[in-house]
Amino acid sequence: MASDKEFKWIGTRPPRPDGVDKVTGRAKFGADLYVPGMLIGKVLRSPHPHAVIKSIDTAKAEALPGVKAVLTRADFEDRESELVPAGEMMVNYRDIVRNVMAREKALYEGHAVAAVAAISNAIAKKALRLIEVDYEPLPHVIDAVAAMQPGAPILHEDLITDGVDPVPTEPSNVAKRVEFALGDVEAGFAAADVVIEREFDTQPVHQAYIEPHACVASVAEDGQAELWVTTQGHYVVRAHCARLLGMDISKIRVTASEIGGGFGGKTVVYLEPVALGLSRKAGRPVKMVMTRDEVFRASGPTSGAHMKIKIGATKDGKITAGEAELIYQAGAFPGSPVQPGAMCAFAPYDLENVKAVGWDVVTNRSKVAAYRAPGAPISEYAVECVIDELAKRLGIDPIDLRLTNAAKEGTRAAYGPKFGPIGLVESLEQAKAHPHYQAALGPNQGRGVASGFWFNIGGETCASLIVNEDGTTVLTVGTPDIGGSRASLCMMAAEELGIDVDQVRPIIADTASLGYTFLTGGSRTTFSSGMAAIDAARDVVQQLCERAAKIWEIPADAVEWEDGYARPAGANAGNFEPMSLAEIAAMAGKTGGPIVGHAQINAQGAGPSFGTHLVDVEVDRETGRVTVLRYTVLQDAGKAIHPSYVEGQFQGGAVQGIGWALNEEYIYGADGKLENAGFLDYRIPVASDVPMIDTVIVEVPNPRHPYGVRGIGETPIIPPMAAIANAIENALGIRFSELPMSPPKVLKAIGEMAAAAE
């Protein structure tokens, strides 16, 4: 196993190759491109959460001096229903074209209705005010449970629930039912000594990347287009834009800018087809940047949910059955992550009897988008809270209860596959042994534990490794770098080649310069682009050996590559001085031509990542404020290529989870309008809100990757909400079943408990 040998680079912490650009402000993000002749594009958005769009009159806007193009639904051809993967969720082209530009109806406040391109921001804004839209407002529904009731306003007249039998005859707001089950839960509950049943409610939370969506589109008169965009997946953007604009894929070249955060929210298109459409009409480049208000109002948060969880166990802590019913809001179009939510809910546990049912429900809110392990943080939060309650009821330590039931190699998950080697038990055991778990607690303080699981993905990935004449190399990949992956990819290539890591320069190729590569998401980049980089490097090594063989006039299989040098393989091969990569590269032209390695794979065997979190909180009983005092993340990385970036993912995901647990939520008025579309009232954690986040990297290698890598980016956001709820329960004796656990709710519950005690 590769992880047993001593590595030169893997596991070390070299500086990231794009570090200087990022700390000097030189790195170019989506809004940082300025091109000559550029117009500014802006979007007109529906003020109504639900309305028929009877007519749109753009004449006055078009006549305004300085306006060069106006776009409406008339400029986009309708699309047939067609599901395509985008990250870990599926999207439907019929819905994408409608989300990008409303057609029959405005389905949420903020829904794009028209767009203009003008010579300045000010003129573009003025032009929007001149567009006359005739709306017929309709009753709206923003709560998923309410949307499921008979008589609820219907968003899509042709939406018939998928996955139920018999097939309904009437449309509803229920897009789909999914179910994952093993064994017989009824029998399992009957065999239990203790059964706990709880309901939970969560609100939509936004990925809240600091960089808003931005792009620059330029379409020439012959239809060749260039698009510069901040995205997690420029090949996916290309595919969506080509489809929506009726263009050949080869006609659009998409370049990924540096990306200022995505977390799943930049795996879909919003502005990009509009910018291309405007540019095509105007004959000039068009730049579009969302305001922060637009980001919150019109780009997808993740679902809010209503859930019922039921778990039964024997008195010695063996879980006999687990059942979940999950109702997730999809926003205006079908496609909430309820399916992965249902798949992951009980995944940390080896259960004979388990059933998870999920409902995908549309509501008059912005269409949800993926957010870091989409669907799983929500369902696993609910299950991990009930597991904790079960542990309390049985008088068993919460880590011990999890160990008794932990999924291991060979466990069959509720959604089908058997796990290969996994690190849940290791993360639990190390959590129990960690000094954090033994540390003393003071008054009003409590400690909580929770575990989490995400399956991770592989997918289509290309890489190219070019050897330059001086022996330096360029590694070209197709996965945008959202968190420092460039460093890890260079390290893997350098490891294979046996050269210095700074002799590998990473480039994120544009879509015309490298084969199709699926987006950065699903925690797949270090795994998949890593695998491709390793394959490309091995291809190069093979070529280098062949060249040395040619120079030495010995058979190619008599040459081996070691530590950056070609050497004869064994004494029989001959007595030749080893040749360095640089020496062979210098002679490339004379030995057959340029040396370039490449790989084009559909990476399989992504290993899941399990984690366990420990958190200590203190509650101010007079104000309800919850302070996080101490936090430890223990998670299986398989093999940490660059430990600093693995730690960074653990810490970043944990803090997002802390925000989700304590303060983040979408707040709507009864009028169906979002009230907190800004960083003032959409409260993400600030530096003074959190302590240092301690990390422990567990390494149970993934046998399907040459170095044992598992994706790790998503699992860290899964345990925090339950860990904190469990900690608060230990501090106060109050169990919350609603997120966020904000001060007014906590104070109210404290008061109710005191009143009940009197």
Next chain:
Amino acid sequence: MAKNHVTTTINGDAVEFLCEPEDTLLDVLRDELHLTGSKEGCSSGDCGACSVLLDGRLVCACLVLGVELTGHEVETIEAMAHGEVLHPLQSKFIEHAALQCGVCTPGILVAAKALLDKNPDPSETEVRYWLAGNLCRCTGYDKIVRAVLDAAADMRGS
């Protein structure tokens, strides 16, 4: 409506530009002067990604009008390194992996520099409260705080 003509000093250089009265310093830096190191995250003073120094004072560029700049001096992230020599904060950020996507990084570096200029030996708590106006969504702040404390120690010669 004719634009306002403004003369000011940016990163030590005398600069002239035209702008509308409602254009902010951030608009001017990015759109007129193409100093794109200062980022626009919210345009309402809530995220700190546009942090600059105005007469040595840490401010959000989105909350200053371009027309206010006559007679003042602005320092942006672009002035933090000197030629090829990075500021200790910049080096420590790379060393500590105190950035992931990097979009908040310029604002945080400018803010951290302002802190260390005023208080060369801050505690962890002081660093966190000083940087509370700089939102980061990627790192969870841990490595950022460590990098600032390490840079401070370095600069004190300890």
Next chain:
Amino acid sequence: MNDMRYEAPDTVDGAVALLAGASGEARLLAGGTDLLVQLRAEMIAPALVVDLKRIPELQSIAAEDGGFRVGAAVSGAELGEHPGVKALWPGVVEATELIGSTQIQGRASLGGNLCNASPAADSVPAMIAAGAIARVAGSGGTREVAVEEIATGPGQTSLAKDEIVVSILLPARPPGSSDAYLRFIPRTEMDIAVVGAGVSLTLDAGGVCSAARVSLGAVAARALLVPEAAEALIGSKLDAAALARLDAAASAACRPIDDKRGTKEYRIQVAGVLARRAALIAAERAGRN
């Protein structure tokens, strides 16, 4: 295009004349931390913006009659660096320093915070508790106004169209006095106050409270001066019973709303808690004076 005009006079009379002569809506610019947000959000579209920062009286801090006269446009950062003001009125300084982030502090001013008239403004309850007096200049001359009389409701002030707050006097105080300001926010920084409480008091040689002023923010249409809360403290040594009366009086004075930042019940309850805690801090500081 917004036909907005920007002017930066260098005298008070010049600023007043601009306001008096303005045909459309005119707005005053000090730190800009509220004005620019409102401009960008298209909540306002003034024809004229008058920048006050080039007027010397609005930018200075000067000792006066044992107190300090603070220019209305002085930034929170600068105020926080003034040792005299910090020593005399620590509660006012800490309240001002809670406004927003370090970046906001670099610009935000007492005058701006007061005249923006948000019911949740952080410096206002502390200034009211301090008995601060605003000096107002207009075409009709100069007048002195108690700070609690400036805001009349959310975004509304008692100032005439051509009037400017030039400076704020933080008065002298007898020995054995100090003040404190506390606010509740859901995070640790960056939020608008859900409740704010400013307490200023004087303790006599025996540790008995001889004078007090209590002001609450974010619990009504404007910051409140709560005489009943002060009554609860006066004559006491801030014992448990006095603090309980203070708590009750503070809660009783609240006329809050439910909004995305807090519920009515929550504000009412926490107002009492913060008044108590602020009083104790003020007393501890006063005991050291």
